[in-house]
Amino acid sequence: MNQNQALPIPANDPFGKATTGKLGMWLFIIIDGLSFAGLLIAGAALRASAPSWPAAGELLNIPLTAFNTFLLICTSFTMVMALNAIQKGDQAGLKKYLTYTMAGGLIFLGIQVYEYYHFIVNDFLLNTSIYSGVFYVTTCFHGLHVLSGVIYIACILYAASKGRYSADNWDHVEILGLFWHFVDLVWILVFTVIYLI
Amino acid sequence: MDDHKSVYIKNAIWLTILTVLEVGVAFIDISRTGQIVLLFAFAATKMLMVAMIYMHVRYETKVLQKILFIPIPAGILFTIALMYDIPFRWVY
Incomplete structure (x- = not known):
């Protein structure tokens, strides 16, 4: 049975064909977005009251992080292509694009760990300054989201390998996509606020 | 190539172009206020593009x-x- 036909949808339903799972993910995204907003606003408040703040590129590696941003954009593309594939019943395409997305997420995390390693050996630690505190807390919080996303993709990929999804059953892939795109969307703001401004 | 795929590719290309412009703006010699306004404008545009096209909010x-x-x-x-x-x- 088609996932969108499982329950009759009232004509005046304010959420249209969105499933309860999808609405749940949207609700989570709103709450999680507010968590990120809290961190970024706190960072902005600390910055506004700090006596000095490093300029863009003074301490942080902008080209490397710009590449990471490009990588996340690419993974958003592969994720939406995974959904596009399974909506047409292309299971091989779904697995291929999910694997690309997971690989992109892992490379992103690898680059972030590399960045942290260089900071740590140069004594740029969490408690070095207000700036370092804001940097580590915000980027770590985002990094944990990427890690969660990679684990989430692995779970969906495992289910896909068992042939669970089809042209009539792709709700879980869509919900995973919403989470992954949210992680990309938030990184756009984190990159701008923490690295460029 | 189906319509959706071409839209997704174009979106990814524009997001990349905006990222490059953003990095450029961070280093060009303009007023601090102008820089911040431009950076937030680029970021907001990119976020809107991800939400509307990749997250299908427009639907x-x-x-x-x-x-x-x-x-x-x-x-x-x-x-x-x-x-x-x-x-x-x-x-x-």
Whole structure:
């Protein structure tokens, strides 16, 4: 049975064909977005009251992080292509694009760990300054989201390998996509606020 | 190539172009205010592109769209209010 036909949808339903799972993910995204907003606003408040703040590129590696941003954009593309594939019943395409997305997420995390390693050996630690505190807390919080996303993709990929999804059953892939795109969307703001401004 | 795929590819290309422009703006010699306004404008455009095209928000109902977008001006107002409050609350 088609996932969108499982329950009759009232004509005046304010959420249209969105499933309860999808609405749940949207609700989570709103709450999680507010968590990120809290961190970024706190960072902005600390910055506004700090006596000095490093300029863009003074301490942080902008080209490397710009590449990471490009990588996340690419993974958003592969994720939406995974959904596009399974909506047409292309299971091989779904697995291929999910694997690309997971690989992109892992490379992103690898680059972030590399960045942290260089900071740590140069004594740029969490408690070095207000700036370092804001940097580590915000980027770590985002990094944990990427890690969660990679684990989430692995779970969906495992289910896909068992042939669970089809042209009539792709709700879980869509919900995973919403989470992954949210992680990309938030990184756009984190990159701008923490690295460029 | 199907229509959706070409839209997704174009979106990825524009997001990349905007990222390059953003990095450029961070290093060009313009006023600080102009720089911040441009950077936030680029970031907002990119976020909107991800939400509307990759997250398919443009296909959602008006009610859901309102629920998703209403917290944004609320957050901006909260930030502005907090900034005005800083001189009175934050003392080192």
